[in-house]
Amino acid sequence: xxxxxxxxxxxxxxxxxxxxxxxxxxxxxxxxxxxxxxxxxxxxxxxxxxxxxxxxxxxxxxxxxxxxxxxxxxxxxxxxxxxxxxxxxxxxxxxxxxxxxxxxxxxxxxxxxxxxxxxxxxxxxxxxxxxxxxxxxxxxxxxxxxxxxxxxxxxxxxxxxxxxxxxxxxxxxxxxxxxxxxxxxxxxxxxxxxxxxxxxxxxxxxxxxxxxxxxxxxxxxxxxxxxxxxxxxxxxxxxxxxxxxxxxxxxxxxxxxxxxxxxxxxxxxxxxxxxxxxxxxxxxxxxxxxxxx
Amino acid sequence: xxxxxxxxxxxxxxxxxxxxxxxxxxxxxxxxxxxxxxxxxxxxxxxxxxxxxxxxxxxxxxxxxxxxxxxxxxxxxxxxxxxxxxxxxxxxxxxxxxxxxxxxxxxxxxxxxxxxxxxxxxxxxxxxxxxxxxxxxxxxxxxxxxxxxxxxxxxxxxxxxxxxxxxxxxxxxxxxxxxxxxxxxxxxxxxxxxxxxxxxxxxxxxxxxxxxxxxxxxxxxxxxxxxxxxxxxxxxxxxxxxxxxxxxxxxxxxxxxxxxxxxxxxxxxxxxxxxxxxxxxxxxxxxxxxxxxxxxxxxxxxxxxxxxxxxxxxxxxxxxxxxxx
Numbered sequence: 066x067x068x069x070x071x072x073x074x075x076x077x078x079x080x081x082x083x084x085x086x087x088x089x090x091x092x093x094x095x096x097x098x099x100x101x102x103x104x105x106x107x108x109x110x111x112x113x114x115x116x117x118x119x120x121x122x123x124x125x126x127x128x129x130x131x132x133x134x135x136x137x138x139x140x141x142x143x144x145x146x147x148x149x150x151x152x153x154x155x156x157x158x159x160x161x162x163x164x165x166x167x168x169x170x171x172x173x174x175x176x177x178x179x180x181x182x183x184x185x186x187x188x189x190x191x192x193x194x195x196x197x198x199x200x201x202x203x204x205x206x207x208x209x210x211x212x213x214x215x216x217x218x219x220x221x222x223x224x225x226x227x228x229x230x231x232x233x234x235x236x237x238x239x240x241x242x243x244x245x246x247x248x249x250x251x252x253x254x255x256x257x258x259x260x261x262x263x264x265x266x267x268x269x270x271x272x273x274x275x276x277x278x279x280x281x282x283x284x285x286x287x288x289x290x291x292x293x294x295x296x297x298x299x300x301x302x303x304x305x306x307x308x309x310x311x312x313x314x315x316x317x318x319x320x321x322x323x324x325x326x327x328x329x330x331x332x333x334x335x336x337x338x339x340x341x342x343x344x345x346x347x348x349x350x351x352x353x354x355x356x357x358x
Numbered sequence: 359x360x361x362x363x364x365x366x367x368x369x370x371x372x373x374x375x376x377x378x379x380x381x382x383x384x385x386x387x388x389x390x391x392x393x394x395x396x397x398x399x400x401x402x403x404x405x406x407x408x409x410x411x412x413x414x415x416x417x418x419x420x421x422x423x424x425x426x427x428x429x430x431x432x433x434x435x436x437x438x439x440x441x442x443x444x445x446x447x448x449x450x451x452x453x454x455x456x457x458x459x460x461x462x463x464x465x466x467x468x469x470x471x472x473x474x475x476x477x478x479x480x481x482x483x484x485x486x487x488x489x490x491x492x493x494x495x496x497x498x499x500x501x502x503x504x505x506x507x508x509x510x511x512x513x514x515x516x517x518x519x520x521x522x523x524x525x526x527x528x529x530x531x532x533x534x535x536x537x538x539x540x541x542x543x544x545x546x547x548x549x550x551x552x553x554x555x556x557x558x559x560x561x562x563x564x565x566x567x568x569x570x571x572x573x574x575x576x577x578x579x580x581x582x583x584x585x586x587x588x589x590x591x592x593x594x595x596x597x598x599x600x601x602x603x604x605x606x607x608x609x610x611x612x613x614x615x616x617x618x619x620x621x622x623x624x625x626x627x628x629x630x631x632x633x634x635x636x637x638x639x640x641x642x643x644x645x646x647x648x649x650x651x652x653x654x655x656x657x658x659x660x661x662x663x664x665x666x667x668x669x670x671x672x673x674x675x676x677x678x679x680x681x682x683x
Contacts, residue, residue: 159484168660175653329505336496
């Protein structure tokens, strides 16, 4: 029974974290109809960045966010102008971007290999200097609380941006109906650049906690992170940023409970849920109208 | 797009002077194919090189049926090859059936698996691409799972050394490669292929003409996955022993195949052949001589192809000189 409670605590703590992993991807898809398959490798680079800062300067992972977020938001700008305008004009932007960003992922991964080799790295749990907390008879490392706090803050930030700011209003307009937004004078380009920067920064920032919360970081975690993020946003609903939270919750709970009750299949269960959802309710668990071709 | 005038004219001429046109195209694909498989080994004695090239030619042709003609991109396409390889090996090991039958079983089981995806052929392509990627990952974890090791061999790999017949296998793969090219030619010259291309451009207009787009796409999808499943069975038997990561190789049997197809030119009958032969040689050179740079080279190649050469080699040749292909 206490194992059950333990898994409940961890799933609740990870729900927001998984949501933020998928949130950036969903924002890009919603605004630009572009699928960013380099998601996982950018996540990995964020993680490596925090590890390097900790190993060389002993910088607290939470503090390294201050460096990671602006750095990756800046990297996003040239990335946007190099790829997105050209891709948006192609005949099938979704599929073209799918392949293109896989190429980008390869390039980023080869950079990671040349910089860090193929070893596994992680930041120790003691890096925060705050001891573990006892919850329901089990010790929960402080990093889980830190990751949850960061994730909830990010979710609130994205909510405020989308629903309480003028640019957010434009962003939602572009998501709803691109042509109508253009004809009302919304600058699709500036909206897209901002969404792209937010998305990349969020992905890299969530990578900062991954070596402590998920598993050790190495050059090859990109693929599995990308597929995980996709599962999360599809379970929630493609192109609807805040529905990602539902996907994050389903993913976190299925991941934690299958790691206790079906440990051999912990990597399979979330994907099976995804496949069931995609076949039965392609527009997300609470999705409405179907997206047709 | 290009189908609107060019293919309609071609279709008309196919009805009238059908055999001469189709026969010419058949010569253009079959002569190089047979030259590669029959004369190639005389000059370069590494049979596995030509075998693997055959596997990739078939995969590229099969992907062309789905991605080139219907526009749906199964990103984890290699999963059908891997599934065929596993089912063929398991049926030999567990129920001891003849090798030829086991290869057919490999193909049929891939078709069964592919039918799970058929509802997605109504939706936008992103769902299809992502679902196949997720199925790839989950199938890999299922096949390499320790608790199923008595059936699949789990992480220890699976052995079919009793059925090891490399020479027969080599000619079988050559035959399947020829067959896959013939299927592409048929699709290219038939009503079926015309309908597939047209519904990729404007589904609603085609449905107004009385074509059931979902059913046609499903047919294309079944043909494609059957070819790859059979190839997977042949590949498994040629290897004799393989680890799960040997067939569930996202780079080799999924991504590489997509690059080959886009490089050659999707939706053409000669493109997959050109792409897979030329880039396979490049791939072998790069991975053998500069293994550290293979990811970088292919990453740059993908980005360059999508940005600057989305129609591939055949697309460029078509633009410059009319009536070359």
